[in-house]
Amino acid sequence: MTAPPRGRAGRPPLTEERKAETRLRIARAAVELFVAQGVVATTGEQIGQAVGVSARTVWRYFPSKESCVRPLLSAGIDLVAARLRDWLPGQPLEQLFEDEFTDAHDVPAGPDRATVGALVRLTRTEPGLRAVWLQMYDEAEPVFARALAERAGPPADDLRTTIRAAMFNAALRAAVEHYAWRTDTTAGPTTADAGTTDAATADAELVATLRSAFTVAAEGLR
Structure with a gap:
């Protein structure tokens, strides 16, 4: 008598959601270790243990x-592209x-601002992280172009759309860097028991910085 087929041995395959969660956990741990001891001193074993x-x-x-x-940065890019597609006429x-910064319910669960801020500050002194940071923005530009094309009508490869995406991309990066590099460079990612007053102040400063940058960029994007 032939034995019935046996089930697949080993662990069940991870879902895409669990994979994304693991990637994000690794990203957070890596940033925390980079802040605490530097990129050179951090090993893959330490990141995994964390x-x-x-x-x-x-x-x-x-x-x-x-x-x-990268997951911390790509999540932010996806958020920005989504908001561009929802940009209402006028x-x-x-x-x-x-609203992304003033309403806690709208803040995505992935890239918390304290961790991303610590990461951006590190890109100023860590060449490897700087390369990843700039590469992500290079990859973001066509994503923003497609989002603007969906909103306005012209194709993503139209010259006007391409230029608008480049202007928006540059304004966003300049604003984030301007904000992050002027915060306390000795402060790592915010802990769970951090005061809400400091967080609210930081959010207000970030909103003001983004508003200023986009006001300038809007002259060429309308």
Whole structure:
């Protein structure tokens, strides 16, 4: 009598949602370690230990320790592109993202602002992270162009759309860097028991910086 087929041995495959969650946990842990001891001193083993996975798992998700931070940045790019697609006719550009920072319910669960701020500050002194930061913005530009094309009508490869996306991309990066580099460089990611007053003040400063940058960029985007 032929034995019935046996089920697949080993662990069940991870869902895409669980994979994304693991990638984000690795990204957060990497930034915290980079802030605490620098990129050079941080190993894949340490990053893995911080989230309860092996170094092999870290390298399965990321080709280098610097690239571990990509999920934090890509989540922000996806958020920005979504808001661009929802940009209403006649709505001031400088108001486009205000709700994302003033309403806690609208803030995405992925890239918390304290962690991303710490990461952006590191890009000023860590060449490997700077390369990842600039590469992400290079990859973001066509994403923004497609979002603007969906809103306005002209194709994403239209020269006007391409220029508008480049202007918006540059304004966004300049605003984020301007804000992050002028915050306390000795402060790492905010802990869970941090005061809400300081967080609210930081949010207000970020909103003001973004508003100023987008006010300038809006002259060429309307």
